[in-house]
Amino acid sequence: MTAVFSSLEGWQSLEDEQEAVASLARRLRVRTWLVGGRDDELIEAVHRYLPAVRAVLASVGCTLVVEPDLVRVYTPAAPVGRLPGGASPEGVWFWLTVSVLESLPAKARLGQVVSAVRGAAAEVQIEVTQSRTELRALVGGLQMLCERGVVTELDGRVEELMDGEQDPPVLLRIHHARLAHLLPRNVPLDDDGQWAVAPGRAPQRWLQSLKRPDNVAVRVCGMLTDQAVVHVCDLDEEERQWFSAHLAREGARVAETFGLHLEHRLEGACLVMPEESCDDHALGPFRFPLRQRGGTGTVRHAALLLIDHLTVEGEQGGAISAVVRRLSELGAQYPKWREEYRQRPEHLAEEIAALLQGADLLRVVAGFEDWWWLSPAAARWTVVPEEAQLAAPSCGAGMEAS
Incomplete structure (x- = not known):
């Protein structure tokens, strides 16, 4: 087997x-x-x-x-109100790559693909900087296509693009027949058989047009x-x-x-x-709590302690200033935490917010002072002792996250 x-x-x-x-x-x-x-x-x-x-x-x-x-x-289709705002850099380069794959041969060099993608970006007036940030987004888009089997790495890896070469020795196979499976279903069409709303011109209207059950x-x-x-x-x-x-x-x-x-x-x-x-x-890609690879899991441990504090207080939330103040107090109690987080609790608060928002356990309401609201589901977890390693929870104590 x-x-x-x-x-x-x-x-x-x-x-x-x-x-x-x-x-x-x-x-x-x-x-x-x-x-x-x-x-x-x-x-x-x-x-x-x-x-x-x-x-x-x-x-x-x-x-x-x-x-x-x-x-x-x-x-x-997900409810539009629950979709993340803004454009994902990886998503932008993903769709730019999809737009050029049909015109490329079944076997193509990575540099050939990248050159075509950058040309497509220039056509829609997306500035091509070739910066490290842009390269990471481009590689992320290519990796998404590899995960879906639309592109296969025959020789080398797409990550080699990060080494700075314009045409790294990487050979790709493009599965043209699978490209159609990337497109969502049940998109409203016009009389000519084209999408009634162009996602590039009106992304919000396009999302709203996707049919839900x-x-x-x-x-x-x-x-x-x-x-x-x-x-x-x-x-x-x-x-x-x-x-x-x-x-x-x-x-x-x-x-x-x-x-x-x-x-x-x-x-x-x-x-x-x-x-x-x-x-x-x-299970889905989200794990909480989980001991971080190569570290003590400061962010996740702090998140658990913060959940416990807010739950005990009975408020299920608090102003960002109160959150940072509590994290500063906790940093003084836990000397094994990563030093940068102990010195900058506001940075630790940002990391905790990103972690909990990944599973919709936290909502941050913007205002004169941002306000944190915890989901009632966050109370399912208890504080892990300082000495304990944050291993993956038993399945009976964790939620599905896809």
């Missing part, structure tokens, strides 16, 4: 088809691209359980496309599988009514099909993986 397949913790030994389908559905909800040559055994499993897996994913608004060497899961149950359950926690305050009136009347029964049934448990209260809900079926590879 290969290393990839054995990571599913004895998949082939599972006698219960429902459990096998749940494991595969969890995996596909996080990894929405499976490509031949890299994920052959997972693709084979999808074919084996295809009708059941397709039904489970459809219950949360996902569309499953299966080809001999590709499995693609299209996820429902008509069925309110599918919308809410889709958010549960997509987010670490769903807050009632983010739902529209129809979704709030369904949450109140039907979540306990129907939401629990959907959670069961994924092999998860539903936890809910008045403020919101989340899906939790039971400890007995813990599969680290089927």
